[in-house]
Amino acid sequence: MGFSINAGLLDAMVLSIVQNNDTYGYEITQYLRKAVDISESTLYPVLRRLQKNELLETYDKEFMGRNRRYYRITPQGNDSLEEYREEWRSHKKKIDSILLNEGAESNEQT
């Protein structure tokens, strides 16, 4: 895929995945892989950043005799995700208007 994903978009997608369900690192990567080509090592700094900005928090849950670190979205995380979604909608509209000749009919073209 030729389009690159920037950090903000990645943050937003991770927030969205965690909002649906508390989940753990490996599963988040598997989810993201449906849309973008990323590895576990791309995800870690993202999770860390979201955690430091208090958009995500973690807790440990036992799984098969070991602890698995789960991520949970915070109220700030929810707010931030809403902003991201709003931004994405307008961004997408603008891109589509050019790339797919959609929406805003420019007066020049017929």
Place this chain on the structure above:
Amino acid sequence: MNKLEFLTRLRNSLEKGGLPKEDINDALTYYEEVFLDAGFGKEEETAASMGAPEDVAVNILRESGIRADTAPVMPPQDSNAQNFSNNTAAQPAKKTSGGQWALRIVLAVLTFPIWLPILIVICALLFTLIVVVCSLIFAAVITAISLIAGGIAAIFETPSIALMLIGVGLIITGIIMLICKPAFNTFIPACGRAIKRFFNRVAGFFKKGEKENV
């Protein structure tokens, strides 16, 4: 590369980059979990998918603000940028260790009311031990002398009791001679050395601290 090798190399790179221990452990926990979640038979495959541990470390360091004096380069895929930050990543390590020193000194000063009494109590206890041992030996010596002296004084009036007194006195003298050597040669000097070491350590701590501050 298996899980162990990957995690070891990652740890080494993060330590070299001067990342705080807490953050290193957090990262290692995450990557260990990735290996476990990927499944036992897939170690090699998982390691390969994540790339070289050194590159992984560079990304983590950059995200943790160790990029401070590196140009803010956005795309993590840019290998040139990674090399660049790799070179500069080693520098802040020294700074943080200096900062850690300052922190330790501040902590030492702040916790002064706690550790000073503890130090005094330990020294007092050691000193008490020395005094107790000395006085026990002193008491034994006095007992032995008085028993023998009393025995000699009474030898003509009640020889049987006198002989018993002298005998007990001699036994105690023997015990004293057995005890004295280890007590004076090893036990008391050991206590003394322990007290001295405590003071040296405290003094050394402050001396180092002063140098570091200047």
